[in-house]
Amino acid sequence: MQIIKVKNYQEMSNKAAEYIIQKVVQFPNCNLGLATGGTPIGTYQNLIEDHQKNGTSYRDVTTFNLDEYIGLAASNKNSYHYFMNDQLFKHIDINPERTFIPRGDAADIQKECLRYEECIERHGGIDLQLLGIGSNGHIGFNEPGASFESKTHVVNLTQSTINANSRFFANKDEVPTKAITMGIATIMKSKEILLLASGSKKSEALFNLLNLEVNEGFPASILQKHPSVTIIADEEALSRVK
Numbered sequence: 001m002q003i004i005k006v007k008n009y010q011e012m013s014n015k016a017a018e019y020i021i022q023k024v025v026q027f028p029n030c031n032l033g034l035a036t037g038g039t040p041i042g043t044y045q046n047l048i049e050d051h052q053k054n055g056t057s058y059r060d061v062t063t064f065n066l067d068e069y070i071g072l073a074a075s076n077k078n079s080y081h082y083f084m085n086d087q088l089f090k091h092i093d094i095n096p097e098r099t100f101i102p103r104g105d106a107a108d109i110q111k112e113c114l115r116y117e118e119c120i121e122r123h124g125g126i127d128l129q130l131l132g133i134g135s136n137g138h139i140g141f142n143e144p145g146a147s148f149e150s151k152t153h154v155v156n157l158t159q160s161t162i163n164a165n166s167r168f169f170a171n172k173d174e175v176p177t178k179a180i181t182m183g184i185a186t187i188m189k190s191k192e193i194l195l196l197a198s199g200s201k202k203s204e205a206l207f208n209l210l211n212l213e214v215n216e217g218f219p220a221s222i223l224q225k226h227p228s229v230t231i232i233a234d235e236e237a238l239s240r241v242k
């Protein structure tokens with residue numbers, strides 16, 4: 001595991017974008033796994049700026065998002081479909097047909113989970129997966145207790161995740177309580193993982209990720225077993241790591 005310590009959110013976002021751009025330039029038809037939430041927003045802004053200034057092209061890139069809320073249509077402003085389009089896709093030259101996100105409004109959610117997992121496999125798997133981390137150790141929406149064998153599946157969000165994500169909604173009652181997420185096994189199959197963390201709220205989670213024994217009670221601990229993980233984190237997020 002490689003840990004890159006940076007000063008603050010901006011530097012984390014710069015380094016993460018450089019990392020992704022290098023991958024896309026080297027492998028123009030790579031499969032990128034993407035995340036939502038507050039952490040990657042600065043990274044996506046840098047990708048957009050670079051695309052506009054330097055013309056890095058995403059024409060042949062395919063993307064797979066980690067998760068989506070159940071019950072929200074793609075047009076809903078709080079859906080991750082909307083987020084990705086708004087924060088990244090509509091600003092770059094990616095082919096919308098190559099951007100995959102689980103459908104939270106699918107009529108048959110179990111079928112949708114299978115379809116999504118198969119879709120990733122059919123495309124040859126994920127080359128580089130971008131991850132944030134929940135303060136309770138979740139990756140994707142794999143909350144504490146999620147099986148390490150899990151593939152794309154339905155989850156009940158924990159109260160701590162609902163509370164954390166309510167900042168994006170008008171009020172807490174609007175936050176969906178269920179989501180579809182890539183499973184831990186899906187994430188672990190990615191060839192490479194880039195995890196970002198910023199701020200003191202993530203310091204305990206990073207400490208645990210690196211120091212706890214690998215266990216399902218702290219999902220991100222599984223990353224200790226992945227052969228190619230890079231963590232880009234700022235001083236506050238790494239404040240508890242020696």
Ligand code: F6R
Binds near residue numbers: 133
């Ligand atoms: C987002 C995701 C989540 C977030 C995590 C951190 O697609 O899967 O695991 O990465 O909840 O969220 P932020 O970045 O908002 O702190």
